[in-house]
Amino acid sequence: xxxxxxxxxxxxxxxxxxxxxxxxxxxxxxxxxxxxxxxxxxxxxxxxxxxxxxxxxxxxxxxxxxxxxxxxxxxxxxxxxxxxxxxxxxxxxxxxxxxxxxxxxxxxxxxxxxxxxxxxxxxxxxxxxxxxxxxxxxxxxxxxxx
Numbered sequence: 066x067x068x069x070x071x072x073x074x075x076x077x078x079x080x081x082x083x084x085x086x087x088x089x090x091x092x093x094x095x096x097x098x099x100x101x102x103x104x105x106x107x108x109x110x111x112x113x114x115x116x117x118x119x120x121x122x123x124x125x126x127x128x129x130x131x132x133x134x135x136x137x138x139x140x141x142x143x144x145x146x147x148x149x150x151x152x153x154x155x156x157x158x159x160x161x162x163x164x165x166x167x168x169x170x171x172x173x174x175x176x177x178x179x180x181x182x183x184x185x186x187x188x189x190x191x192x193x194x195x196x197x198x199x200x201x202x203x204x205x206x207x208x209x210x211x
Contacts, residue, residue, distance in 0.1 A: 108196065115166065119191050120190075123145060140170075140171065140172050142170065143169060145169065167192045170187065172186070174186075183210075
């Protein structure tokens with residue numbers, strides 16, 4: 066006995082549906098990977114900006130101090146992660162709230178023979194570790210004159 070289907074009753078088979086799902090999955094995988102890479106890039110940029118800000122805050126404070134201030138004494142790199150300073154009768158909090166970052170400052174003094182002024186070189190280094198384990202750092206330096 067021969068069975069006939071009505072002409073207007075059409076459907077997809079299970080194999081066709083599975084093939085379509087696999088094709089969509091293969092096409093969608095790169096798109097989801099792109100979103101993940103974008104998020105990682107955003108975190109990396111955020112950390113770069115925060116590190117630059119932490120270094121600039123300390124450098125700006127050093128530039129406003131007199132040449133012979135205790136903070137500008139010649140020294141090897143010293144930790145300045147938690148730092149409260151007195152500035153113009155007010156207490157400024159130059160601490161870093163994010164424990165991911167480590168900040169150091171080093172001060173050296175130079176007097177080139179043909180220059181008439183003595184200078185202090187202030188170097189601020191901020192270090193941190195990215196979520197992927199990569200160690201990063203930013204270093205800025207400036208001169209303070211007598």
